[in-house]
Amino acid sequence: MTRTSTPVDAPAEGAWEGLVTTALLGTDRRTPPGIAPGPDAPAALLDAAAVETVRRRAGLRPARAAERPHPAPPDTRPPLPAAAARRLALLLADRPGPSGGGRRGAAPDLMELLPQWLATANARGFAPPAHVLPALLDAARGRTDLRPAALEFAGPRALWLARLNPDWRFALRSTPGGGAALPRLDDTEGIEQLWQEGLFAERVALLSALRSGDPAAARELLAATWTTERAEDRLMFLDSLRAGLGPEDEPFLEQALADRSRNVRATAAELLSSLPGSALAARMAVRAAACVAIDHTRTASSSADGQDADAGARESREPGPAIVVEAPHECDSGMERDGVVAKAPAGRGERSWWFGQVVEAAPLGIWSGRLGGRTPAEIVALPVADGWQGELHAAWCRAAARQGDAAWSRALLGEPTAPEAGGPGAVSLAERAKLLGTLGGAERAEWVAGFIATHGLSEAFQLLGVCAVPWAPPLGRAVVDALNIARDAGSYPWSFSGVMGLAERCLDPSEAVRLDALLAVPDEAENSSPGAGGYWAEAFQRLVTTLRLRAAMTEELRTP
Numbered sequence: 001m002t003r004t005s006t007p008v009d010a011p012a013e014g015a016w017e018g019l020v021t022t023a024l025l026g027t028d029r030r031t032p033p034g035i036a037p038g039p040d041a042p043a044a045l046l047d048a049a050a051v052e053t054v055r056r057r058a059g060l061r062p063a064r065a066a067e068r069p070h071p072a073p074p075d076t077r078p079p080l081p082a083a084a085a086r087r088l089a090l091l092l093a094d095r096p097g098p099s100g101g102g103r104r105g106a107a108p109d110l111m112e113l114l115p116q117w118l119a120t121a122n123a124r125g126f127a128p129p130a131h132v133l134p135a136l137l138d139a140a141r142g143r144t145d146l147r148p149a150a151l152e153f154a155g156p157r158a159l160w161l162a163r164l165n166p167d168w169r170f171a172l173r174s175t176p177g178g179g180a181a182l183p184r185l186d187d188t189e190g191i192e193q194l195w196q197e198g199l200f201a202e203r204v205a206l207l208s209a210l211r212s213g214d215p216a217a218a219r220e221l222l223a224a225t226w227t228t229e230r231a232e233d234r235l236m237f238l239d240s241l242r243a244g245l246g247p248e249d250e251p252f253l254e255q256a257l258a259d260r261s262r263n264v265r266a267t268a269a270e271l272l273s274s275l276p277g278s279a280l281a282a283r284m285a286v287r288a289a290a291c292v293a294i295d296h297t298r299t300a301s302s303s304a305d306g307q308d309a310d311a312g313a314r315e316s317r318e319p320g321p322a323i324v325v326e327a328p329h330e331c332d333s334g335m336e337r338d339g340v341v342a343k344a345p346a347g348r349g350e351r352s353w354w355f356g357q358v359v360e361a362a363p364l365g366i367w368s369g370r371l372g373g374r375t376p377a378e379i380v381a382l383p384v385a386d387g388w389q390g391e392l393h394a395a396w397c398r399a400a401a402r403q404g405d406a407a408w409s410r411a412l413l414g415e416p417t418a419p420e421a422g423g424p425g426a427v428s429l430a431e432r433a434k435l436l437g438t439l440g441g442a443e444r445a446e447w448v449a450g451f452i453a454t455h456g457l458s459e460a461f462q463l464l465g466v467c468a469v470p471w472a473p474p475l476g477r478a479v480v481d482a483l484n485i486a487r488d489a490g491s492y493p494w495s496f497s498g499v500m501g502l503a504e505r506c507l508d509p510s511e512a513v514r515l516d517a518l519l520a521v522p523d524e525a526e527n528s529s530p531g532a533g534g535y536w537a538e539a540f541q542r543l544v545t546t547l548r549l550r551a552a553m554t555e556e557l558r559t560p
Contacts, residue, residue: 016056019049072160077127083556084121085129091117092135108546112505114139116469116550118149120557126153133158137168147171172201185213195221200233207240215244219252231261238267245271250278257337269339273361274402280338281363287328287335288362289370291355292392295324295385323371323379325388327351328358352391359395364405376411394431401434409435416450429462441468449478457482461498470508479503480514483540487518492532493539504543509551515544 022030027041035044080088094110121128128136133154140150151158151171162171183190183206194206211218222237229237238256241249249271256268257280272280328335331342331354339361344353364376371379384392393412400408413435436444448463449472457479467475479499486496493500518540521533 016052019045019052023049069160069164073156075127075155075157077125077155080121080126080128081556081558084126084553085132087553087556088117088121088128088132089135092132092139108504108542108549109501111139112501113546113550113553115146115149116505117553117557118146118153120554122149122152124557126557127155128153130157133161137161137165137171141167141170185210185217191221195225200236204236204240207237208243211240211243215246216248219249223252231259231264234259234261234264235267238264238271241271245274247275247277250275254279257339265337266339266341269361270402273339276363276365276403281361283334283338284358284361285363285366287358289366291326291328291358292367292370293324293326294321294371294382296321321372321382323382323384323388323392325355325384325386325392327355327388352388356391356395356398359392360398360402362399364396364399364403364408376405376408380411380414397431397435400438401431404438406438406440409438413447416447417454429459433462433466436463436466442472444468445472445475449475452478452482457486457496457499461502464499464502464506467506469506471506473508476507476511477514479507480511484518487533487536490529490532492529493536500539500543504546507543507547509547509554512544512547512551515540515547519544 019032022032022045027035027037027045031037031041032045032048035041035048091110091114136150136154137158140147140154147170154171158168159171162168183194185191191206191210195203198206207218207222210221219241222241226234226237234256241253253268253272257265257272259265259268269280272278273284275281328351331340331350335354335358336342340354340357342354344350367376367379368374371382374382380393380396383389396408397412399405400412413432436447439447445467448460448467451463452460452475460479460482464471464475464479470476471479480503483496483500483503487493519537521537
């Protein structure tokens with residue numbers, strides 16, 4: 001007796017995507033094919049999704065034989081040591097579970113160590129085992145911050161896999177050239193062909209690679225097609241000129257100031273203002289100098305009678321020279337062409353808005369001559385009349401960060417132990433972090449360590465984020481001491497979970513020895529939160545375990 005099977009219809013193309021879309025929109029707005037609207041629609045949607053899940057897991061239906069894929073390209077890098085390969089598999093298998101009430105337990109968060117592991121593996125030039133590539137691509141798919149390091153480590157075989165699995169196609173978009181070899185710098189014909197015929201991502205990759213090796217050739221390549229490019233493409237291409245930016249780029253950037261796109265014009269103006277010798281910087285210097293001067297005949301008053309000034313700025317009542325400000329009364333066409341945005345944001349006065357942009361774009365080198373030959377520290381210490389101090393110093397902060405001027409950054413930051421916690425010009429933690437970015441690594445760590453020793457950890461998270469990893473010993477000691485003080489104060493550790501998480505990733509592993517003394521549960525003080533000591537011991541245990549794990553990871557990645 002011949003048995004016949006019941007034919008099963010092939011799934012409609014895009015069936016899974018349709019179910020996902022329906023789930024996102026809700027069955028009140030849309031139902032899948034074959035499901036009637038009504039109260040039973042949600043359950044029917046879940047049933048359809050379950051069936052489609054089984055169908056997807058079952059594999060592909062037989063089809064006509066297709067051309068076999070080309071073999072994966074070889075990876076010529078040395079293989080990963082066996083112990084490091086096992087560690088990578090553990091890191092990729094880790095999935096952080098849900099936490100309740102801010103409590104994380106004593107176990108290290110392995111996925112948070114993956115970026116550091118990848119950075120070390122890339123620095124030592126290892127190739128991954130083939131069997132971990134799918135998990136590595138899945139991890140990079142879920143975390144965009146992992147992608148650059150993960151794809152560098154994964155190498156050419158990951159790109160080969162990405163062409164076979166649509167879930168991993170992000171790798172082709174994220175990798176310069178999508179895995180295709182870029183032409184050599186001396187291959188003029190190949191460069192021209194890829195620039196004319198390549199995909200947008202390939203053209204960006206080509207321009208970036210050419211810019212790093214031959215900045216003038218990259219600029220000329222862009223100039224040849226500039227007028228035919230789309231506005232959004234022009235913006236991305238222009239941004240690639242940041243690498244190797246120099247005076248030779250000024251004529252091209254000056255032309256871009258007349259671009260049809262406001263964003264392109266703004267980017268061109270920003271790049272030009274980063275060149276202190278540019279014509280735009282000179283024009284802004286003239287405008288800024290006309291707005292700021294020294295007045296030896298008056299005392300800075302505590303009232304804010306400037307039309308748009310910050311009334312809360314600190315002022316001095318002592319007699320002596322003071323800075324006076326006369327903000328622009330209009331934003332003319334020349335200012336707009338040079339990147340000044342005419343329309344002020346809601347809640348900002350127009351004159352202060354224009355003034356801030358002009359001062360920000362002016363070379364900081366002009367102020368010593370304009371303000372009596374004073375140093376940046378002496379200039380910042382001068383009182384500012386009529387409530388303009390906050391606006392002026394904030395603009396100088398932005399200028400110092402843009403121009404990378406360490407002397408001005410030091411002056412605006414002030415001493416880390418100052419009562420105002422950061423100096424007169426640092427109007428926010430974000431401003432302080434940008435100013436710190438202009439200093440050398442050791443000086444930056446020393447300043448943040450002094451800040452933490454004086455002001456504690458409550459405002460230190462953003463500042464710690466700009467410090468080099470692993471943290472320098474003075475900074476590491478300051479963080480550990482501050483955590484110990486917070487524990488003794490009786491608060492719960494999850495109030496400092498952000499800093500504790502940074503410490504796990506950034507403290508030098510050698511600090512684990514100092515932390516051993518903090519693992520015991522302290523006696524509970526009368527005014528402490530119930531059970532806080534036990535939670536702190538648990539948090540310090542996780543920190544010590546993580547530091548020792550990082551030390552082991554580094555040792556495993558040493559060349560065998």
